[in-house]
Amino acid sequence: MRLTPGITGCLWGSAAFAVVAVMVLVLVSTSDRNKRFEPDVDNEIPLKDVEDYIINNVNPDNIRTFLRNMTRRPHLGGTEEERELARWVATTWEEQGLDQVHLVPYHVLLSYPSPDIPNLVCIVNANDQAIWTSAARQKPLYAPEEGSPEIPFTFNGYAAPGNVTGQVVYAGYGREQDYDFLSEQGVDISGKIVLARYGKIFRANIAEMAEARGAIGVVLFSDPSDYAPQGSDFVYPHSYFMPPSAAPFGTVKLVDGDPLTPFYPAVESAFHIPEEEAAIPKIPVQPISYEDAWQILSRMGGTPAPPEWQGGLNVTYKLGPGFLKNEFSLNLDVNNQNAHTITYNVVGVIKGSVEPDRYVMLGNHLDAWILGAIDPNSGTAAMLELSRVLMQLSKETGWRPRRSLVFCAWGSEEYGLVASVEWTEQFGKQLADRTIAYLNVDMAIEGNYTLRTKSAPLLNDIIFESTKKIPNPNPEEVAEGRRSVYDTWRLRKPDPVDPEKPQMLFIGSGSDYKGFQHNLGIPCMDTRYTHDNTTKGEPMYHTLYETFALVDEIYDQGFHYHKAVTALWGDVAVVLSDSKIIPFSLVAYAEFIIRAYEEIADKYGELIASQNITMEFFGTAVNNFNATVSEFNENLKHINLNKPLVVRKVNDQLMMVERAFIDPRGLPGRPEFNHVVTAPSKKNAYAGTAFAGLTDTLAAITESPEDQRDALWRTFSHHLAAVTHLLSTAAKVLTDDLW
Ligand SMILES: *[C@@H]1O[C@H](CO)[C@@H](O)[C@H](O)[C@H]1NC(C)=O
Ligand SMILES: *[C@@H]1O[C@H](CO)[C@@H](O)[C@H](O)[C@H]1NC(C)=O
Ligand SMILES: *[C@@H]1O[C@H](CO)[C@@H](O)[C@H](O)[C@H]1NC(C)=O
Ligand SMILES: *[C@@H]1O[C@H](CO)[C@@H](O)[C@H](O)[C@H]1NC(C)=O
Ligand SMILES: *[C@@H]1O[C@H](CO)[C@@H](O)[C@H](O)[C@H]1NC(C)=O
Numbered sequence: 001m002r003l004t005p006g007i008t009g010c011l012w013g014s015a016a017f018a019v020v021a022v023m024v025l026v027l028v029s030t031s032d033r034n035k036r037f038e039p040d041v042d043n044e045i046p047l048k049d050v051e052d053y054i055i056n057n058v059n060p061d062n063i064r065t066f067l068r069n070m071t072r073r074p075h076l077g078g079t080e081e082e083r084e085l086a087r088w089v090a091t092t093w094e095e096q097g098l099d100q101v102h103l104v105p106y107h108v109l110l111s112y113p114s115p116d117i118p119n120l121v122c123i124v125n126a127n128d129q130a131i132w133t134s135a136a137r138q139k140p141l142y143a144p145e146e147g148s149p150e151i152p153f154t155f156n157g158y159a160a161p162g163n164v165t166g167q168v169v170y171a172g173y174g175r176e177q178d179y180d181f182l183s184e185q186g187v188d189i190s191g192k193i194v195l196a197r198y199g200k201i202f203r204a205n206i207a208e209m210a211e212a213r214g215a216i217g218v219v220l221f222s223d224p225s226d227y228a229p230q231g232s233d234f235v236y237p238h239s240y241f242m243p244p245s246a247a248p249f250g251t252v253k254l255v256d257g258d259p260l261t262p263f264y265p266a267v268e269s270a271f272h273i274p275e276e277e278a279a280i281p282k283i284p285v286q287p288i289s290y291e292d293a294w295q296i297l298s299r300m301g302g303t304p305a306p307p308e309w310q311g312g313l314n315v316t317y318k319l320g321p322g323f324l325k326n327e328f329s330l331n332l333d334v335n336n337q338n339a340h341t342i343t344y345n346v347v348g349v350i351k352g353s354v355e356p357d358r359y360v361m362l363g364n365h366l367d368a369w370i371l372g373a374i375d376p377n378s379g380t381a382a383m384l385e386l387s388r389v390l391m392q393l394s395k396e397t398g399w400r401p402r403r404s405l406v407f408c409a410w411g412s413e414e415y416g417l418v419a420s421v422e423w424t425e426q427f428g429k430q431l432a433d434r435t436i437a438y439l440n441v442d443m444a445i446e447g448n449y450t451l452r453t454k455s456a457p458l459l460n461d462i463i464f465e466s467t468k469k470i471p472n473p474n475p476e477e478v479a480e481g482r483r484s485v486y487d488t489w490r491l492r493k494p495d496p497v498d499p500e501k502p503q504m505l506f507i508g509s510g511s512d513y514k515g516f517q518h519n520l521g522i523p524c525m526d527t528r529y530t531h532d533n534t535t536k537g538e539p540m541y542h543t544l545y546e547t548f549a550l551v552d553e554i555y556d557q558g559f560h561y562h563k564a565v566t567a568l569w570g571d572v573a574v575v576l577s578d579s580k581i582i583p584f585s586l587v588a589y590a591e592f593i594i595r596a597y598e599e600i601a602d603k604y605g606e607l608i609a610s611q612n613i614t615m616e617f618f619g620t621a622v623n624n625f626n627a628t629v630s631e632f633n634e635n636l637k638h639i640n641l642n643k644p645l646v647v648r649k650v651n652d653q654l655m656m657v658e659r660a661f662i663d664p665r666g667l668p669g670r671p672e673f674n675h676v677v678t679a680p681s682k683k684n685a686y687a688g689t690a691f692a693g694l695t696d697t698l699a700a701i702t703e704s705p706e707d708q709r710d711a712l713w714r715t716f717s718h719h720l721a722a723v724t725h726l727l728s729t730a731a732k733v734l735t736d737d738l739w
């Protein structure tokens with residue numbers, strides 16, 4: 001077992017920090033090759049040729065080789081295995097010839113299962129004897145590496161250690177409405193252990209709400225009706241559905257980044273809050289497989305759960321509390337340890353020839369819960385191949401991007417975006433001033449059905465145009481006349497409002513773009529190939545069975561889908577780095593804001609008016625933004641593209657639009673989210689609703705008794721004024737005037 005925090009204990013000191021820092025310096029100085037090119041030469045290779053080169057030169061065999069190599073061993077964040085992978089990525093970029101490669105260490109608080117004592121769920125009788133005990137680890141089923149002794153005991157990151165015994169209550173998907181339903185039924189979860197299904201909301205929200213309502217522990221499982229709907233013959237390794245022994249890992253920390261250094265970087269000089277104050281659960285939380293959940297559910301008592309809470313196991317799911325046999329209780333014994341450890345980001349730079357101080361950033365994380373062949377290393381493999389192709393282009397033709405391309409391999413994302421958030425905290429001011437966009441690929445594929453893309457509206461048009469250029473990796477689709485990635489995307493995931501277009505999802509949260517989009521106001525994208533809608537998510541997500549074989553033998557034989565995502569990623573990046581005028585879709589942003597405004601007005605207009613609160617200023621700001629966008633685009637047609645300062649001015653204005661929506665004070669009650677338009681909704685960190693500060697407050701108002709709404713109305717009015725002001729500012733930055 002390599003996960004002992006023993007090594008990390010001794011690294012937690014300034015002497016060790018100095019060693020790491022020196023190593024970084026050496027690496028940077030040997031790799032700084034800035035002097036090789038002239039900084040002020042406008043690049044002469046037409047963008048179209050650069051795009052074609054990327055599309056034609058991404059080699060799926062290289063992606064396969066990279067992926068095979070990275071997925072032989074587990075590489076949890078903050079472990080020596082993650083650091084080894086980081087050093088290998090750094091070396092690979094050095095060998096490819098990137099201009100700079102930095103290894104950036106952060107001292108952070110992570111969490112590991114005990115190396116010796118597994119986390120177990122037991123059913124105990126009146127004599128405290130276990131009559132059934134859950135599996136300590138997921139069963140090896142197929143790939144040799146699944147049986148490695150390095151595979152960690154099953155756990156949830158940051159779940160508190162504790163040994164609790166009590167009655168079990170089944171809470172459906174563990175959403176707020178599910179807990180409310182239990183109270184309405186007179187089933188109190190206080191002092192009890194909650195058994196909940198993963199699949200509708202972020203697991204940290206499930207645990208947080210259970211803890212807030214007094215539960216002493218949470219056991220999570222993934223139901224076969226969601227993840228193995230075609231029955232037991234169609235599960236891994238025969239198919240891509242979830243096998244009965246799978247127990248998905250995942251973090252249960254809610255606030256992103258290092259839990260001990262909120263808002264500031266976890267550098268040597270950092271102030272650390274006491275661990276008791278960190279935003280991590282105080283109760284034990286543990287994932288189990290659905291074959292283990294059956295052992296509990298089949299013995300439970302109480303009234304049958306409602307039809308929507310019934311699942312795919314061959315029992316009637318009951319609410320509890322407790323078991324049919326009164327003497328039985330559930331025991332949850334979690335032995336996780338929080339550990340201070342070092343996690344690295346690797347940052348590689350291809351310096352821009354004309355505007356080196358403007359960055360187009362691309363990123364993916366390194367750490368995996370276990371072997372990580374899909375999440376995240378399908379994306380890491382794509383990124384390494386993309387950097388290779390770009391450097392090959394540079395060597396063959398002398399091409400340099402106009403603006404710098406910055407590749408990032410993030411540490412400890414799985415624990416809650418730890419090292420990317422620390423990095424955006426450390427370099428936030430420079431990044432906010434200089435970054436054009438951040439393009440994230442958390443995983444390149446989780447299926448081969450269609451592309452699925454989340455994006456800030458400013459990037460919508462660039463992404464649509466790029467996908468039209470990427471050849472369709474599906475030969476059957478090509479035979480049907482759908483030649484591009486766009487064509488299949490539009491067919492298989494049409495926009496519900498405008499089915500002529502593919503559906504572009506709202507950016508939300510849930511991966512390393514969080515700090516960029518939601519704190520710094522840098523437009524972000526996150527893209528991948530996904531599966532069809534027969535399951536709720538990638539069925540092997542965060543389980544032991546996310547193996548190389550799953551990718552190589554089931555999802556992407558030949559790695560053609562990886563190639564398509566790699567080419568798309570590269571194409572979007574060079575369009576952003578090499579276009580003289582940044583091709584942001586301002587019109588899409590204006591339309592998005594208009595739609596969001598209308599939704600709020602339709603749904604809550606009367607309620608708001610009943611308080612004598614006017615939406616007029618907000619509405620005027622919306623229209624004004626829309627009108628200013630039209631004027632700006634009109635003016636753009638007449639500017640002199642040969643005047644560098646004019647070009648730079650217009651680009652600065654374009655860059656400021658997304659920044660303008662940043663409220664330094666954060667959303668109401670949520671200082672960790674600053675973007676008033678794109679912040680994710682409070683109740684589910686994965687989902688996206690525009691103007692979440694307004695809609696979350698309005699939802700809270702409708703849910704509270706009439707006589708307890710005053711404070712919420714005040715919050716609403718205050719935030720409405722802030723949003724209106726920032727929206728007016730977003731219009732102003734597109735003009736040349738101060739006022
Ligand atoms: C595979 O990765 C390891 C580091 O994890 C590295 O030392 C080795 O050189 C890599 N091998 C190949 C063939 O890329
Ligand atoms: C945890 O609690 C159970 C049930 O009370 C008990 O049998 C077991 O010995 C406890 N484990 C430890 C390590 O204390
Ligand atoms: C129900 O499922 C359990 C667990 O998979 C299995 O052991 C049992 O035989 C099944 N019972 C029936 C009646 O199918
Ligand atoms: C899955 O998608 C198909 C085709 O778009 C649609 O007809 C079907 O209703 C969807 N099924 C579910 C469960 O959403
Ligand atoms: C695409 O995925 C399906 C499973 O969803 C798999 O059966 C099929 O072989 C995959 N296609 C390729 C080319 O890998």
Ligand SMILES: *[C@@H]1O[C@H](CO)[C@@H](O)[C@H](O)[C@H]1NC(C)=O
Pocket residue numbers: 610611612
């Ligand atoms: C709104 O204004 C009307 C007219 O002045 C007044 O009668 C009503 O009480 C006000 N409502 C609230 C909630 O302030």
Ligand SMILES: *[C@@H]1O[C@H](CO)[C@@H](O)[C@H](O)[C@H]1NC(C)=O
Pocket residue numbers: 590594623626627630
């Ligand atoms: C937004 O601007 C466009 C272009 O000027 C215009 O056609 C459209 O009607 C405007 N939308 C609204 C809601 O004002």
